Amino acid sequence: MTDESATPGELVLLPALSAQRGPRGGLILTRKYMTGTAELARTWPGPVTSLVSLSDTPTTDMDHAEYLPGEAETELEVRPATPEALAARLAKAAAVLAFLSREEAETARLCHRLGVPIVFTAEYSPTTERQILDAEVSNPLVRLRRRLWLWRTERIRRQALRIAAGLHCSGTPTFENYRGLNDNMLLFFDNRVGREGVIDDGALEEKIARLRQAAPLRLVFGGRLIAMKGVMELPHVAGELARLGVPFQMDIFGGGPLKDALEAEIRSRGLNDRVVLRGVLDFDTGWIPYLKESADLFICCHPQGDPSSTYPEVMSCGVPIAGYDNEAFCGVVRESRGGWVTPMFDAARLAATVARLHANREEIAETAIRARDFARQHAFETTFANRARHLIRNSRLPDALKPAD
Secondary structure, eight states, X not given: OXXXXXXXXXXXXXXXXXXXXXXXXXXXXXXXXXXXXXXXXXXXXXXXXXXXXXXXXXXXXXXXXXXXXXXXXSEEEEOOSSHXXXXXXXXXXXXXXXXXXXXGHHXXXXXXXXXXXXXXXXXXXXXXXXXXXXXXXXXXXXXXXXXXXXXXXXXXXXXXXXXXXXXXXXXXHHHHHHBTTBSOEEEEOOOOOOGGXXXXXXXXXXHHHHHTTTOOEEEEEESOOXXXXXXXXXXXXXXXXXXXXXXXXXXEEXXXXXXXXXXXXXXXXXXXXXXXXXXXXXXXXXXXXXXXXXXXXXXXXXXXXXXXXXXXXXXXXXXXXXXXXXXXXXHHHHHHOOEEEEOTTOHHHHHHXXXXXXXXXXXXXXXXXHHHHHHHHTOHHHHHHHHHHHHHHTSSSOGGGSOOO
């Protein structure tokens, strides 16, 4: 007779992102999401399965891949369409990890009835959600209606948190916002750069040596070219730097709907010789090597507190960040001392900060070292192992499998 308690239980993931059907009949998801689930599975002692909803609309993310059954390191299934079918699917799970949203409030109640621990992941605070709305919606009536919807959503989320087994907070804004609602919170900084990928002392010293030669500053931005990333602020910053006489080169990486408008703004300011759109790079073979070898400062004009993995990923390459004072970046700078914060939408102030740093290269060097050290403390493997251990402690797994701490 088999002792079922000897077989570790399943971790079920309910992500916010949806999947599309691929040309081979598989599921299309981002590589970033799939590498994260695989890393969770390296610590979780049983199977890990993602239940994903289907959508016909692809996202603006730049790292999609199609997965057939058996091709991924963790399991993928289409999420059951009815509450009854979802209940049957979750009934034997050891734990559920879901995105904190109004749509998952009923899932929290379902898990509570089933006795299945549900842990949420939170990314956007109410302030950040309002900032994203303001960046993307100009019609005041539409904005007002959506603000009301956000207010109601936050009330629903707070109710769900009161019956959840725990909360994983991506970045400091959600950690501060929900402090006190749930006694079992974990703060983490999302990151896809592993320990081996963090720039080593020798390479960082070479970069600093080049920095001390007072060559033109190598400025960089990378990400989706959309309003919530503040990309249209970059030409303003570059224009101010040119006016101040700061020698620089700015490379912009990424793709998205604002690409043409961004190129037109760069041309209109006569910055083509110093500001160049470089397209999309592969994360591991292009983006990370570029940051390590060819970037001095990352310019971040995010007008909202998205807890972007960009922050620790850029820092892992010995590149400090100068950016606007959204709440996520402010939290990263408080924790790391790896960057400089300037007022929101004040391109002149951000350019003045860069100009000051151009004349004070040692400050850049010292900040680059602190940024790298912070990223190493929050490397990919460390971050996901911490999250998995938190899930194990709050799961229905046998006590023998739970960490002593």
